[in-house]
Amino acid sequence: MSSDNIETRTRVLDAAVRVLEERAGRGVRMGDIATAAGVSRQAVYLHFATRAELLVAATRYLDEVLDVDRRLAPSRAANTGVERLALYIECWGHYIPDIYGVAKALLLAQDTDDAAAAAWKDRMLAMRHGCRAAIDALHSDGTLAPEWTPQNATDALWTMLSIQNWENLTSECGWSTRQYVNGMKILAKRAFVEEPG
Amino acid sequence: MSSDNIETRTRVLDAAVRVLEERAGRGVRMGDIATAAGVSRQAVYLHFATRAELLVAATRYLDEVLDVDRRLAPSRAANTGVERLALYIECWGHYIPDIYGVAKALLLAQDTDDAAAAAWKDRMLAMRHGCRAAIDALHSDGTLAPEWTPQNATDALWTMLSIQNWENLTSECGWSTRQYVNGMKILAKRAFVEEPG
DNA sequence: GTGTCAATTGACACCGTGTCAAGTCAACCA
DNA sequence: TGGTTGACTTGACACGGTGTCAATTGACAC
Numbered sequence: 001m002s003s004d005n006i007e008t009r010t011r012v013l014d015a016a017v018r019v020l021e022e023r024a025g026r027g028v029r030m031g032d033i034a035t036a037a038g039v040s041r042q043a044v045y046l047h048f049a050t051r052a053e054l055l056v057a058a059t060r061y062l063d064e065v066l067d068v069d070r071r072l073a074p075s076r077a078a079n080t081g082v083e084r085l086a087l088y089i090e091c092w093g094h095y096i097p098d099i100y101g102v103a104k105a106l107l108l109a110q111d112t113d114d115a116a117a118a119a120w121k122d123r124m125l126a127m128r129h130g131c132r133a134a135i136d137a138l139h140s141d142g143t144l145a146p147e148w149t150p151q152n153a154t155d156a157l158w159t160m161l162s163i164q165n166w167e168n169l170t171s172e173c174g175w176s177t178r179q180y181v182n183g184m185k186i187l188a189k190r191a192f193v194e195e196p197g
Numbered sequence: 198m199s200s201d202n203i204e205t206r207t208r209v210l211d212a213a214v215r216v217l218e219e220r221a222g223r224g225v226r227m228g229d230i231a232t233a234a235g236v237s238r239q240a241v242y243l244h245f246a247t248r249a250e251l252l253v254a255a256t257r258y259l260d261e262v263l264d265v266d267r268r269l270a271p272s273r274a275a276n277t278g279v280e281r282l283a284l285y286i287e288c289w290g291h292y293i294p295d296i297y298g299v300a301k302a303l304l305l306a307q308d309t310d311d312a313a314a315a316a317w318k319d320r321m322l323a324m325r326h327g328c329r330a331a332i333d334a335l336h337s338d339g340t341l342a343p344e345w346t347p348q349n350a351t352d353a354l355w356t357m358l359s360i361q362n363w364e365n366l367t368s369e370c371g372w373s374t375r376q377y378v379n380g381m382k383i384l385a386k387r388a389f390v391e392e393p394g
Numbered sequence: 395g396t397g398t399c400a401a402t403t404g405a406c407a408c409c410g411t412g413t414c415a416a417g418t419c420a421a422c423c424a
Numbered sequence: 425t426g427g428t429t430g431a432c433t434t435g436a437c438a439c440g441g442t443g444t445c446a447a448t449t450g451a452c453a454c
Binding site: 026108111112121124145147148152155156158159160162164165168169172173175179183186187190191192 | 223224305308318321342344345349352353355356357359361362365366369370372376380383384387388389
């Protein structure tokens with residue numbers, strides 16, 4: 001039955017997201033996800049050909065659930081570049097903790113799997129567009145610091161906001177989500193904004 | 198023969214560094230290193246109990262060869278905090294390409310191996326001291342931007358200068374080493390330095 | 395009843411790490 | 425010269441995780 005089919009598939013995705021979240025994306029085997037979904041290991045392979053495919057599907061699934069577009073709306077509605085930059089960081093900073101487990105697993109799978117690498121690159125490129133939009137907003141306001149081209153500033157901001165950096169700051173430096181958001185706002189504002197006058 | 202012993206050991210280390218460099222730290226098996234060293238796979242295990250141990254030894258070996266202390270001397274001799282920060286970034290930015298292959302392998306091994314994780318953490322902590330020293334120099338000059346505590350600024354600078362960030366900027370954004378050094382100098386100066394007056 | 399289809403069960407191939415035991419070869423030494 | 429030592433080789437194997445395959449179960453549909 002096709003609805004049954006779909007149900008099992010989503011149960012697996014749900015379990016994957018849950019268990020990846022729990023274990024921060026590390027050391028999660030296909031069998032673990034199957035068990036968590038209350039299904040045999042082979043049933044998972046009935047729906048996802050490889051581990052990488054499952055991880056990619058889990059990312060998409062999670063994105064749907066979390067409704068990224070809605071979250072980004074405030075940033076898009078900003079009146080100035082400075083405001084847009086701050087709101088984008090705010091949004092991103094609260095988004096990372098929600099996706100961290102799945103993202104980390106995908107990040108790790110990258111090294112051995114090309115499909116995972118492509119999927120990761122794709123996601124990161126999407127995130128880059130947000131950075132670019134914020135920098136362009138500064139630029140057209142005339143408030144982008146003169147040391148930067150929009151291109152270079154985007155590269156730098158994008159890199160600064162990477163998930164690995166979030167990981168380092170929260171787990172090695174003990175920053176909270178709030179501290180992360182504030183810290184990145186300060187860093188980005190000082191680094192990229194030149195208030196005229 | 199003990200001199201023979203040492204010779205084989207260093208031949209393996211040498212081969213490891215070479216082959217890790219070549220393949221950017223990815224997909225390098227114990228057998229590959231053995232072959233590159235002109236030695237059997239088991240000979241490698243005669244000198245290094247695990248892959249992680251070999252990677253850690255290779256890092257130390259490379260550090261000896263590259264003479265980190267000498268490289269850091271200019272930065273330590275700086276007269277102002279601003280100068281020290283710039284020189285530290287200069288030094289670090291030229292150091293990363295030399296260690297990237299080995300570092301990347303260690304970084305990847307982290308996920309499955311505790312010894313590798315500890316070694317990586319240790320190296321990164323050493324690098325953090327350099328960041329801390331630069332920030333402290335700014336602080337005692339009274340040129341650290343008021344938004345930052347020395348602690349937070351160190352966290353941020355340390356994170357900014359991570360090898361993953363270098364990787365992203367050079368490989369995804371196409372930055373050269375020179376561009377990296379310049380970009381990071383601009384970013385760090387704008388973010389952390391408040392010129393008095 | 396019979397066919398269909400998802401899921402289960404258990405076996406197996408593959409790969410890379412790490413282990414083990416037997417054998418080779420050179421240097422050193424009585 | 426013949427024996428011991430010690431590094432290295434060779435080939436086999438265990439283990440763990442991924443992915444495959446074939447036979448079987450069980451429900452629902454006609």
